[in-house]
Amino acid sequence: MVFFKPHLGYLSDKAVNPDRRRYAVKGEAEKHYIDLDIYGDSAVYKLPRFWSEAKALHGEDSLRKHGISPWSTYQTFQNLIYAFERKDAQAILRLAADLGHYLGDINVPLHSTKNYNGQFSGQYGIHGFWESRLPELYASEYDFFVGKANYLDFPQNEIWKAIETAHYALDSVFGFEESLTRAFPEDKKYSYEDRGGITTRVYSREFSNAYHQKLGGQVERQMRNTIKLIADFWYSAWILAGQPALENLDPDRIQVPNEKDSIYIPNDSLQHIREHRTYFIFPESLFWRNSGKPLYFLQAFRKYCERRPRFLPVG
Numbered sequence: 001m002v003f004f005k006p007h008l009g010y011l012s013d014k015a016v017n018p019d020r021r022r023y024a025v026k027g028e029a030e031k032h033y034i035d036l037d038i039y040g041d042s043a044v045y046k047l048p049r050f051w052s053e054a055k056a057l058h059g060e061d062s063l064r065k066h067g068i069s070p071w072s073t074y075q076t077f078q079n080l081i082y083a084f085e086r087k088d089a090q091a092i093l094r095l096a097a098d099l100g101h102y103l104g105d106i107n108v109p110l111h112s113t114k115n116y117n118g119q120f121s122g123q124y125g126i127h128g129f130w131e132s133r134l135p136e137l138y139a140s141e142y143d144f145f146v147g148k149a150n151y152l153d154f155p156q157n158e159i160w161k162a163i164e165t166a167h168y169a170l171d172s173v174f175g176f177e178e179s180l181t182r183a184f185p186e187d188k189k190y191s192y193e194d195r196g197g198i199t200t201r202v203y204s205r206e207f208s209n210a211y212h213q214k215l216g217g218q219v220e221r222q223m224r225n226t227i228k229l230i231a232d233f234w235y236s237a238w239i240l241a242g243q244p245a246l247e248n249l250d251p252d253r254i255q256v257p258n259e260k261d262s263i264y265i266p267n268d269s270l271q272h273i274r275e276h277r278t279y280f281i282f283p284e285s286l287f288w289r290n291s292g293k294p295l296y297f298l299q300a301f302r303k304y305c306e307r308r309p310r311f312l313p314v315g
């Protein structure tokens with residue numbers, strides 16, 4: 001409380017940084033998901049819990065190709081422990097924000113399948129529907145009080161448990177959308193709303209409400225799991241670092257870290273970065289590969305275009 005609370009604004013603003021880095025930093029994109037289905041049945045139980053063992057079994061290139069979120073999230077946690085040990089306030093804030101992002105992604109069912117946007121099942125756009133459109137409409141009704149943080153004896157296991165829960169939710173994520181699509185005529189499934197001055201096709205309120213009802217609080221449940229997990233991981237990192245006295249780090253004197261602008265300049269060699277956190281459904285464009293902040297992203301995109309005329313929205 002003494003350390004994180006004064007920096008709430010920083011932590012929530014910077015929680016989207018890992019998504020921004022995906023287009024610019026090699027090795028970042030695969031930290032946000034794992035395609036469990038490519039490993040066959042019961043993958044969530046069979047995959048090695050430790051990175052070294054997973055590498056030995058599947059090879060690093062292959063692992064990276066299909067996403068490494070369970071292992072890389074744990075590495076971010078370890079880095080947070082080291083930052084606490086050094087009492088490096090800037091690193092603690094930066095890594096706590098990063099870790100929060102990765103734990104959030106892990107709790108999103110669609111971050112655990114290669115069919116992450118319904119592209120293989122005729123349900124294109126479902127990613128943003130589940131993780132952006134539904135919270136946009138219903139988050140004000142969610143209950144985010146999850147109680148106190150707990151120390152985790154075996155953090156790796158908690159990561160895998162969260163992935164398991166998220167992965168098994170996919171059945172309803174896809175199944176309910178499919179049955180509702182059969183029940184709704186196309187012109188009732190979608191509607192048009194203004195997004196940052198652009199008229200955009202979105203899932204209609206009627207369709208969204210029907211999906212929301214069918215899911216029976218699933219999005220809220222996953223968000224609550226995320227909040228609890230983030231609190232537990234931050235707290236456990238602090239315990240494992242020897243419970244350093246953070247009240248001595250005067251929050252007013254801590255300069256919040258500012259990541260260099262240059263790391264967000266798209267790297268042309270990075271392609272096929274999968275989109276998530278979408279508001280926009282059509283057309284498939286860079287505009288909806290954002291962090292739920294279309295206004296911000298449009299500005300950033302214009303800036304990229306100015307700086308890098310060769311940069312085109314591909315991938």
Ligand SMILES: [Zn+2]
Pocket residue numbers: 018019032101105276
């Ligand atoms: Zn992400």
